[in-house]
Amino acid sequence: MSVSVLVTGGAGFIGSHTVIALAAAGYRPVVYDNFSNSHQSILDGLREILGTDVPCYVADCTDKAALFDVVEREHIQGVVHFAAFKAVGESVQEPLRYYRNNLDALLTLLEVMLEVGVHDLIFSSSCTVYGTPDHLPVTESSPVLPALSPYGNTKQIGEEMLRDAVTAGKPLRVISLRYFNPIGAHSSALIGELPIGVPNNLVPYITQTAIGLRPELIVFGDDYPTPDGTCIRDYIHVMDLAEAHVSALNNLRRLGALATHYDVFNIGTGRGASVLEVVRTFEEVSGQPLRYRIGPRRSGDVPAVYADASKAQEHLGWTARRTLHDALADAWRWEQHWQKLSAQP
Ligand code: UDP
Secondary structure: OOOEEEEHHHHHOOHHHHHHHHHHHOOEEEEOOOOOOHHHHHHHHHHHOOOOOOEEEEOHHHHHHHHHHHHHHHOEEEEOOOOOOOOOHHHHOHHHHHHEEEEEEEEHHHHHHHOOOOOOEEEEEHHHHHHHOOOOOOOOOOOOOOOOOHHHHHHHHHHHHHHHHHHHOOOOOOEEEEEEEEEOOOOOOOOOOOOOOOOOHHHHHHHHOOOOOOOEEEEEEEOOOOOOOEEEEOEEHHHHHHHHHHHHHHHHHHHHOOOOOOOEEOOOOOOOEHHHHHHHHHHHHHOOOOOEEEOOOOOOOOEEEOOOOOHHHHHHHHOOOOOOHHHHHHHHHHHHHHHHHHHHH
């Protein structure tokens, strides 16, 4: 019988792609999502890709009774925890809402796991924990700097809570994955990223500009100390990222005999790309010029950050396989598919 894995936030961007990767690896994913930032149509896409319905519970991670019930009823044996608010700017405006939601959800989940006896957890963390790094590429031993936003702080505090619980001998095996910049979509174009309102992130902004929803992309600054003056990030295809969760879970399950375990891994490609490089590559894949202009810097942006992902390769046997070109082609196909889908009555 396949091992049932709870995917909190499983209807979201990274969560839904991880559902596909888990199913492909022989796990039985169970989605748990409050649909606060996800769309019903993602479940239709999942069904079409997998050829079967994915069990899905519409509930909140802070609802302990609901969570307990699902974990018991579905015989959950591992958890991948994505459910969290993630808008950096909004978190600055509404810090308490972010702390309440993201930390309460993680605490409630941990309590339920300990009460029911589920040991294996993969936690979504972020490269924001490194702030402005002194050395590139960043390794997992690079210092964790004071967070630049309440959102980033919830990731840091989440990691600390998990490490402390493991240090205290709680029967938990945990891996925190520090994501770099996830982009792209499943190659079927049946699921992808669905930003609410005006996108904050570069790639959805680019695809929405190309399809005519936005007049032009503003490149936030071209006077950074980088080769072309624009910021450098490590853009990782969301399916590579999804597969990293499977590798991490496989790794935890192999540790079976160990009662407690905590580790952290960078999940990136190891290659930095500038904003203008992303724009040029997008123009290549879409076969059309992109309307853009250079604007002022966005406050809080780090000039350059990219991963040293060799620890994940060595310990998890995982490495990113898809290119920036692949990711942008998939993001573009998804944008076109979504516009057609949302235009239907
Ligand atoms: N960016 C940009 N214009 C936009 C959105 C983003 O120039 O409309 C730049 C941003 O300054 C950063 C990069 O694109 O250098 C990636 O930004 P994103 O918000 O996608 O991710 P972040 O690295 O900030 O989490």
